[in-house]
Amino acid sequence: MRTTPDRIRHAISFEIIGLVIVTPLGASAFDTPLDVIGVVAIVSASIATAWNYLYNLLFDHAMLRLVGSLRKTIPIRVLHAVLFEGGLLIVLMPFIAWYLGVSWLDALLVDVSFAAFYLLYAFVFNWAYDVVFPLPPRNSESGPDDHGYGDRQSADRAGS
Template sequence: MRSFKDRLRHTLLFEMIALALVAVFGSWITGHSPAEMGALGLIMSLLAMAWNLIYNWMFDHWDMKHRNMAPRGVKIRILHAVLFEAGLLIAGIFIVAWWLQITLFQAFLLDLGFAVFFLAYAYVFNLTYDKIFPVPAQAAAAAS
């Protein structure tokens, strides 16, 4: 299992990179100002950080119980990313609609676009993170 400190590092790195991408590319894609998109990105980042911490803690417990924390391959990483984004999408629709003063349907489409981007981003980020910062039990097994 990952420590709280490691999980916090994971969350902060993930969100800092994501926030920069949302502010720049979100304003370019939507036509909203970088300030609006940056603020929305920060709001969504705070929501995502809380969800990330809770979700990954639950996922690790599931993984320990059902897979004994075996190395996470492509299928598990895809499952991990899809379930994470589904939970975030549900909460995000209401925040996006309120912040940008758009309809729930427009917010759904925008949030869905970001979710598709973040599916790929989460997969690549987590795969890279696992390589740079392996789970302690996996690192010990690889060294022996």
């Protein structure tokens, strides 16, 4: 499992590199000044980070209440991803439409474009990050299970 400093390095480098790439691409693709798209990108990244925290907290609580476990099957992972992106779309569209002074349809296009970029970027970034900063050897006694959650069932049974 990654250490807290490693997770912080990962999150900060993900956001900074992503903004450095997406801002000029967005400015070019939408024929919008770099500083304007930069504000949209920075605010969107900030909102996405906060939404990520809140959404995952709520989703985990809902899973514990409805399923009794935090183990995610593939269908649950698909639902998790779709609901996350749908919620983020709903949260970001009003800001994008207002700040850029565009229609809801244009805001949807910008929002979906940013989401598509970050989907591809996250795949490439995380792969590259794992190559540059490989995971430490797994400790069989306290390491995460195949899903990266640790032994949550044992923790749940122990009342943690």
